[in-house]
Amino acid sequence: MKYACLIYSDENDTTANPDPLSKEMETIMAGYMAFGGAAGDKILGGEALQPTPTATCVRVSDGEVIATDGPFAETKEHLGGFYIIEAADLDEAIAMAAMIPHAAMGTVEVRPVIDFG
Amino acid sequence: MSESFSHDYGEIIRREWPRVVATLVGDFGDLSEAEDAIQEAVVEALRTWPRSGVPDRPGAWITTVARRRAIDRRRRSNTGRQKAELDLRLRHRLDGSQDPSDVVDDESLLRDEQLRLLYACCHPALAPQAQMALTLRSLGGLTTSEIARAFLVPEPTVAQRLVRAKKKIAAAGIPFKIPPDHELLARTDLVRTVVYLIFNEGYDASAGADLVRAELCAEAIRLARLVAELTPDDAESLGLEALLLLIHARAGARVDAHGDLVLLADQRRDLWDVDLIDQGMMTLDRALRLERPGPLQIQAAIQALHNEPPPTDWEQIELLYRRLLDLRPSPVVVLNHAVALATAGDIEGGLRRLDEPALADQLDRYHHYHSARADLLRTIDVAASALAYRRALELVSSEPERRFLERRLTEVTAGLSP
Numbered sequence: 149m150k151y152a153c154l155i156y157s158d159e160n161d162t163t164a165n166p167d168p169l170s171k172e173m174e175t176i177m178a179g180y181m182a183f184g185g186a187a188g189d190k191i192l193g194g195e196a197l198q199p200t201p202t203a204t205c206v207r208v209s210d211g212e213v214i215a216t217d218g219p220f221a222e223t224k225e226h227l228g229g230f231y232i233i234e235a236a237d238l239d240e241a242i243a244m245a246a247m248i249p250h251a252a253m254g255t256v257e258v259r260p261v262i263d264f265g
Numbered sequence: 266m267s268e269s270f271s272h273d274y275g276e277i278i279r280r281e282w283p284r285v286v287a288t289l290v291g292d293f294g295d296l297s298e299a300e301d302a303i304q305e306a307v308v309e310a311l312r313t314w315p316r317s318g319v320p321d322r323p324g325a326w327i328t329t330v331a332r333r334r335a336i337d338r339r340r341r342s343n344t345g346r347q348k349a350e351l352d353l354r355l356r357h358r359l360d361g362s363q364d365p366s367d368v369v370d371d372e373s374l375l376r377d378e379q380l381r382l383l384y385a386c387c388h389p390a391l392a393p394q395a396q397m398a399l400t401l402r403s404l405g406g407l408t409t410s411e412i413a414r415a416f417l418v419p420e421p422t423v424a425q426r427l428v429r430a431k432k433k434i435a436a437a438g439i440p441f442k443i444p445p446d447h448e449l450l451a452r453t454d455l456v457r458t459v460v461y462l463i464f465n466e467g468y469d470a471s472a473g474a475d476l477v478r479a480e481l482c483a484e485a486i487r488l489a490r491l492v493a494e495l496t497p498d499d500a501e502s503l504g505l506e507a508l509l510l511l512i513h514a515r516a517g518a519r520v521d522a523h524g525d526l527v528l529l530a531d532q533r534r535d536l537w538d539v540d541l542i543d544q545g546m547m548t549l550d551r552a553l554r555l556e557r558p559g560p561l562q563i564q565a566a567i568q569a570l571h572n573e574p575p576p577t578d579w580e581q582i583e584l585l586y587r588r589l590l591d592l593r594p595s596p597v598v599v600l601n602h603a604v605a606l607a608t609a610g611d612i613e614g615g616l617r618r619l620d621e622p623a624l625a626d627q628l629d630r631y632h633h634y635h636s637a638r639a640d641l642l643r644t645i646d647v648a649a650s651a652l653a654y655r656r657a658l659e660l661v662s663s664e665p666e667r668r669f670l671e672r673r674l675t676e677v678t679a680g681l682s683p
Binding site (some may be wrong): 202 | 339442
């Protein structure tokens with residue numbers, strides 16, 4: 149089965165989101181490298197996102213495009229990145245999600261991907 | 266067909282239910298599909314058994330009919346790919362057997378299939394309410410309306426809960442499998458927690474007029490027994506069964522003729538169920554002989570001490586709570602330990618523990634905390650005691666408990682007046 153692992157954390161929490169050039173960030177990146185190595189080709193794709201101040205919300209109303217500043221929801225934790233993984237079942241997906249460094253500093257939401265095939 | 270006959274059929278079907286569901290889930294890998302097919306088979310059974318008599322192996326009979334129904338449905342509606350998968354799966358399972366019902370007789374296979382079903386129903390990715398409803402439905406064989414009555418919620422609510430949970434199992438890929446060794450202990454613990462929650466829902470009815478909903482307690486005990494049978498090497502499963510039996514044995518004495526709560530110390534012991542106590546003691550004995558102590562066995566041992574003839578050995582109970590604190594600390598265990606300590610004689614020591622700021626904070630919304638504090642304060646500070654009873658009254662939701670607390674409050678405030 150295919151799952152999306154949506155990685156949420158508090159952008160103002162400097163433990164989860166330290167300065168990009170800091171030692172702490174290096175440690176986190178090493179964690180992601182380790183995850184990538186362990187999960188191997190079970191990772192089908194994924195990206196890290198720029199923080200929410202860079203976000204723009206787009207809505208179309210009566211054919212008019214309305215673009216507004218900011219993320220969709222005012223919550224404490226925001227989507228910071230995602231993976232698409234292949235796992236035999238939810239237990240394997242949970243085990244993989246638990247290896248994502250931000251699972252220990254935020255939340256990883258695991259969602260099955262719809263199979264249109 | 267007379268009422269009693271139909272009741273007998275109901276009993277037989279319920280007894281066979283968990284094995285049949287487990288087998289069909291093993292065949293088809295889908296809980297909804299399995300239940301639908303079994304439902305059809307049960308209708309068929311209720312139609313034919315009164316004429317032909319109950320077959321020698323009713324479970325095998327229902328399994329065979331349900332399996333045929335499920336296969337028919339799939340062949341009618343499915344894509345070629347799914348058909349091929351189904352044929353492969355079934356052929357593999359029925360290998361070397363002419364009679365599809367033979368599979369039911371393999372006890373170790375059946376045990377594993379019920380376990381797989383159990384671990385899926387109690388999967389941590391499901392909400393507790395869904396875990397309880399699914400377990401009662403799939404392994405307890407309760408109908409949706411029985412579950413609704415037991416939890417005092419409308420039937421459509423339970424139906425929706427079950428549908429959603431089954432959909433999640435299928436869509437999220439919750440596996441029907443026995444967890445690997447490194448997860449097994451935690452997952453089995455969770456299964457026991459679900460059964461214990463079901464029991465508590467019946468025993469400490471969180472809302473409504475009745476204090477004890479006995480059918481739900483009995484159901485939880487049946488489930489605990491099933492879990493103990495399915496995990497024979499796990500002493501804690503026997504510990505849970507013993508614990509529930511030993512608590513439930515006192516149910517008949519816990520409420521008086523007016524529906525009022527009776528404290529353990531004031532209960533009429535002749536109303537206790539001696540058979541249940543005997544069963545509980547034997548089960549606890551079996552658990553202890555496995556020599557793998559755990560929190561549920563300790564709690565069962567505490568209940569066993571409560572069931573001994575007076576005077577109650579509070580010092581021993583206090584010691585057991587202290588061990589429980591070492592093994593599995595929780596605010597409620599700290600509360601129970603403090604009460605045991607006070608009842609064993611050290612009232613101030615008990616109060617000191619209850620007044621720890623962290624505990625007071627964690628249990629502030631728990632009425633048992635405030636009523637326990639009020640009890641301990643009665644002989645020390647009547648005004649503070651009354652205050653604590655009032656706080657407990659603000660939080661309590663069960664009627665008999667409310668009346669009990671009101672009586673207590675009246676007693677202490679009588680001491681307050683000049």
